[in-house]
Amino acid sequence: MEQRDFGGKSIPLLVMIHTRERLAVFIGDVLHRQNTCRVFSHVLFSCWPVPPEKLPEEIASFAVVHGWEVRVHEPAAYGVVADFQRAQTKKNSEGAED
Secondary structure: OOEEEEOOEEEEOOOOOOOHHHHHHHHHHHHHHOOEEEEEHHHHHHHOOOOHHHHHHHHHHHHHHOOEEEEEEOOOOOOOEEEEEEOOOOEOOOOOEO
């Protein structure tokens, strides 16, 4: 089975992601190598056991904490997905862009 290094830990690629901490490491690794990272509904609902209407807000807060932008949407046949990318600009404590 193929292994991948995520945050210093080598894990099988077929391991499900069930925690936000592991998801953050995974997304960070993907965004280090490419511009976007799509996360599908089965992972989102494993990491956020909240009512569906609260999911976009929870994911948006998670993205901000990690310095990412996210678009949560429902493309045809996929269910809910979250498309993460690195934040384009960072704001300092006074709200000005750095």
